[in-house]
Amino acid sequence: MSTRADLSPSGITIRPSQRPTINHLPVELLSHIFCFAVLRYDDSHMGFLQLDFARCALCGVNSLWRSIVVSIPKLWTTIVNFANVPYHWSTVENWISLSHNLPLDLVLTRSRHAPPDELEGAYVQTMLGLAVPHFPRLRRLHVDVHFSSSLPSIENHFVWCMPSLTMIVDGENFRYICQQRPEWTSNLDNLSELTVSHFVENEDIAVHLLEISDVVDFLEDLPNLYSLTFEDADFDFFPSQPLNQLSISNVGSLEIKDLDGTLLTDLLYHDWDNLDMVTITNCVLEEEHIFSLFCQDLYLDAIDVDGHLPSLLQSWDGITVHFINCPGYDDDVLETLGSVNRNDQSSFNASCLIEIISIGCSNFSIEALKRLVERRNRTVDYADPEWWKKVEAPELDTVMVEGYGSELSTGDRQWFESHLREFFWNGVGCCRGTLFFWNFDQHHTLTSQVDPF
Known part of the structure; x- marks a missing residue:
């Protein structure tokens, strides 16, 4: 043997x-x-x-x-380098070559274990110089550096065609390509995600102010752009044409973070033809503007009590609203959602709403939530043993609450479970004959364990 x-x-x-x-x-x-x-x-x-x-x-x-x-080439399609750790740069060229001809993701970021390096800009340029021959297969570009002067320049660095690029996270370059290089978009047919972050006025540089029409024209030339994010932006918009004449037809997901009231209102006022989802984080409406906002899912994250949420929700035309760590989600918001529209006494505010999800919110009362369900579901025939199969907007179908801070009484839980098709409170709930244990991860994604009754 x-x-x-x-x-x-x-x-x-x-x-x-x-x-x-x-x-x-x-x-x-x-x-x-x-x-x-x-x-x-x-x-x-x-x-x-x-x-x-x-x-x-x-x-x-x-x-x-x-x-x-x-x-294994596919293990090297994402190249990460730290702008403040010089020794990382000696192996970049070899790492890139290991990916062969596969699509490439390039990440230039900062190490939290090292202090800022005054040579950061030179390191970034070195990295880009090594990557230039591979730009035609570049799929994602993420640049996060300490000094704004270290950011790459589209004018000086991005002269190559990048037909495979699907995501770019950028700042000041946005002004340049909108105003001086609109033809650059012809190389970005596959771009599906665009983030414009930390875009603020620089008092030391005389620049032509960016008009909203320039932005719209730029976005309209990106046929596959689906996800658009503006973060910490401070544009000066002087529209050369009425706002209602500007439409953005291709974007499906709009995320707005840390914007002032004027810009937020301007952005939301436009005609976004195909929005599926809008996320608004740490923003405040300038004043109580009421306008139509069309999107299926609305995420409201860290909106304070003076954020004028009732005004925003009054004419929102969507199905699911998510309140995340949102002090502004209070009884006034519930009162607005449970009231008829001031311009159409025959319909509720947010007339298509059927689902409310809240995470880490505790400024609303259980009594106000019950009043909302009672008002919107007043036409539900609870005598019908299969009433829950016939719920439709403006009636509420689902309420999910996580992180309220206190448990429901047995009586309140039974009341909600008998008036909604799906009801969850702090991880446990009922979905018409099925017991769910559920939680949200850090990305607010729902996971659940199902136990039949």
Whole structure:
């Protein structure tokens, strides 16, 4: 009988006296394990860092693992470098080459373990110089640096065609491409995500003010742009044409963070033809403007009590509203949602609303929430044993509450469960014959465990 057992085509064997380890697995199986370990992270900034850490950790185990990792091109399609850690730059060119001809994600960020480096701008330019030959396959570009002067310039750096680019996170360059390089969009047919962040007026630089029509024209030339984010932006808008004549037809997801009231109102006032989702974070409406906002899902995150939420919701035409860590979600908001529209006494405010989800909100009362359900569901025939199959807007179908701070009484829980098709409170609820245990992760994604009654 043979005393050797061949476990893989690579010829790795185990003697009877040896204790099997993971290194005795076939190389092909180790490759699959490594791909799972590295490629399981999402496309967020933190996900990029976790992916880079996992890849480096595997390479550091031993020469066998390193040789396997560097032989798999798809493990090197995301290149992460730190603008304030100089030694990282010596291996960038080799890392990029390991991805062969696959689509490439380029992340230039800051290490929280190192102080700002005054040579940061030079490091960024070095990185871009190494990446230029690969721009035609560049899929994502994320730049997060300490000094605004370190940001790459479209005018000086991005002269190559980038037909594969799907995401760009940028700031001051946005003004330049809107006003001086509109033809640059012809190289961005695949761009699906655009973030304009930390875009503020610079008193030391005389620049032509950006008009809203310039922005709209730029966005309209991006046929596949779906996700648009404005964060910490301070544009000066002087419309050359009436707001109601400007329409943006291609964007499906609009995210607005840390904007002042004027810009927020201007953006929301436009005709967004195909919006599926709007997320508003840490913003305040300038005043009590009432206008139509069309989107299926509305996310309101960290809106304060003076954020004029009742005015925003009065003419919102959507299905699901999410309140996340939102002090402005109070009894006044519930009163607005439970009242008829001042311009149409035959319909409720937010007339298409059927689902309310709140996370980390506690400024509303249980009594006000019950009044809202009673008013909007006054036409529901609860005598019908299958009433819950016939609920439709403006009647409420679902209410989910997580992180309210206190539990419901048994009587209140039974009341809500008997008046709504789906009701959840702090992780436990009822969905017409099924008991759910649910929670939201850090991205506000619902997960649940289902137990039939």
